[in-house]
Amino acid sequence: MRKSRTSQRTNWKRAGKPRARDLGIPFEGQPGTFNAITDVSGVTVGYATVIEGDSARTGVTVIHPRGKEDHTPVFAGVHHFNGNGEMTGAAWVAEGGMLEGPIGITNTHSVGIVRDTIIAWQIKNDALFQRWSCPVVAETADGWLNDLNAFYVKEHHVMSALDSAKSGEIEEGNVGGGTGMLCYEFKGGTGTSSRKLPDRVGGWTVGALVQSNFGRRFQLTVAGVPVGKHITEGMLWPSSQNPFQQDDGSLIVILATDAPLLPHQLERLAKRAALGMARTGSMGGNGSGDIFLAFSTANPAAVHGDQMGMTAIQALSNDHMDPLLFASVVSTEEAIINSMIAAETMTGHNGICAMALPHEELKEILKQYNRLNQ
Numbered sequence: 001m002r003k004s005r006t007s008q009r010t011n012w013k014r015a016g017k018p019r020a021r022d023l024g025i026p027f028e029g030q031p032g033t034f035n036a037i038t039d040v041s042g043v044t045v046g047y048a049t050v051i052e053g054d055s056a057r058t059g060v061t062v063i064h065p066r067g068k069e070d071h072t073p074v075f076a077g078v079h080h081f082n083g084n085g086e087m088t089g090a091a092w093v094a095e096g097g098m099l100e101g102p103i104g105i106t107n108t109h110s111v112g113i114v115r116d117t118i119i120a121w122q123i124k125n126d127a128l129f130q131r132w133s134c135p136v137v138a139e140t141a142d143g144w145l146n147d148l149n150a151f152y153v154k155e156h157h158v159m160s161a162l163d164s165a166k167s168g169e170i171e172e173g174n175v176g177g178g179t180g181m182l183c184y185e186f187k188g189g190t191g192t193s194s195r196k197l198p199d200r201v202g203g204w205t206v207g208a209l210v211q212s213n214f215g216r217r218f219q220l221t222v223a224g225v226p227v228g229k230h231i232t233e234g235m236l237w238p239s240s241q242n243p244f245q246q247d248d249g250s251l252i253v254i255l256a257t258d259a260p261l262l263p264h265q266l267e268r269l270a271k272r273a274a275l276g277m278a279r280t281g282s283m284g285g286n287g288s289g290d291i292f293l294a295f296s297t298a299n300p301a302a303v304h305g306d307q308m309g310m311t312a313i314q315a316l317s318n319d320h321m322d323p324l325l326f327a328s329v330v331s332t333e334e335a336i337i338n339s340m341i342a343a344e345t346m347t348g349h350n351g352i353c354a355m356a357l358p359h360e361e362l363k364e365i366l367k368q369y370n371r372l373n374q
Contacts (some may be wrong), residue, residue, distance in 0.1 A: 019172070020337045023363055024373040026223050029330045032194040037207030038167045039194040040256040042066045042297050045209065046165030047176035047190075048157035055147040057348040060114055061105040061176035061190060062161040063209060063254055065295050071127040073098040073303050076295040077267030081274040085250045085289015088115050089136040097263030098303065099295050100129045102162060104137040105177040105211050105252055107146060110153035111139050117158035129303070138291060140213035140250035142180030144236070145348030170209070173342030180348060181213035182249065183340050184220035184228055184281065185236045187354040188212040191339025195327035202320065204259035206327035208273070208335040214249035214288045219281035222337060225369045227362060228281065234355035250289035251277055251336075255328050260298035260314040265321060269294040269328045276332025294328070 019035070021027065032039025044067045049059040065074045076099035078090045088111060093099055101122055104114040118135040122128045141148065161176065170192050174180075178189030194207035217235050220228030253273040261269065273292040274284065284290055298314065305311040316324075340357045347353040366372040 036192040044165040046161040048161040056152040057146040057180035079270035081290040087138040146180035183212040184215035185217040187343035191335040193334035208331040221281035255294035266294040272328040
């Protein structure tokens with residue numbers, strides 16, 4: 001009989017696991033308390049991680065923009081950097097400028113069950129903003145380590161992620177929707193980071209959560225260093241050194257902020273996630289589905305107008321957005337690297353093994369380039 005293990009992640013401590021900064025990797029900007037998307041007040045994150053037998057390496061990640069008890073919509077914006085992927089509900093976010101519920105992130109073939117379960121959860125918890133729901137669910141393909149066609153993600157996994165969502169420290173690496181993902185031919189997965197702006201430029205916070213599943217080994221760049229050209233062990237594809245080989249995979253980035261931004265400004269924020277991706281080496285290949293969403297927890301009264309539909313909102317002027325745009329770039333960059341630093345070597349479907357990014361070798365390479373904080 002096949003042994004199975006299904007893990008519903010509720011322990012939010014990272015059990016002493018190092019993050020990128022712990023290894024001495026230099027990043028720009030000042031992180032928030034947890035260096036996580038949950039540094040934006042109200043944001044909560046939940047995971048269900050599914051590891052069964054030899055072929056199930058998958059799961060689901062859930063983000064509640066205002067926490068699971070507050071269902072007030074938030075202003076939001078979406079950017080499709082490369083559309084070889086899916087984010088359900090994105091058309092309505094782009095059209096209406098509002099995000100009306102939790103966000104789900106999973107594998108490509110589990111989008112449907114996650115979407116349907118979010119609606120069921122909203123009905124159960126009286127969390128529908130209106131009579132219908134069009135949830136945002138994004139995906140990346142974990143078909144190298146996970147049997148996509150076995151549909152391992154079930155309704156109870158999604159419910160668990162929705163119900164267990166918490167603030168504070170967030171587990172990274174082989175968890176939630178990122179469980180079976182690869183990044184630059186190393187083990188990838190779930191990562192997060194944040195930036196707290198100085199009071200003189202608003203004091204706002206920007207947080208990023210990524211599901212990393214993209215890139216070829218030769219592209220990997222860490223703190224400006226061409227790390228992928230130095231570490232060639234465990235390359236999954238012999239043609240990886242060919243710069244004309246298709247860049248498979250995908251990247252999902254969710255950005256949260258407490259800055260009072262309007263939907264078109266949040267779209268601008270989401271666009272900058274592509275620069276964070278580029279700073280890690282990728283140029284966004286044809287086969288990579290890279291879709292980014294940004295939301296703001298400010299203006300909670302924006303959806304409740306008076307009898308004439310009028311409402312008062314605050315909005316930051318475009319001339320004051322540069323620090324936020326900078327924060328979205330560098331928090332995305334660090335979240336991607338954090339997803340790789342936390343990930344552990346994993347063997348999955350058809351015996352494929354994805355090697356974790358080796359910490360000590362990484363540090364030695366960075367030291368050669370004088371890019372390691374001692």
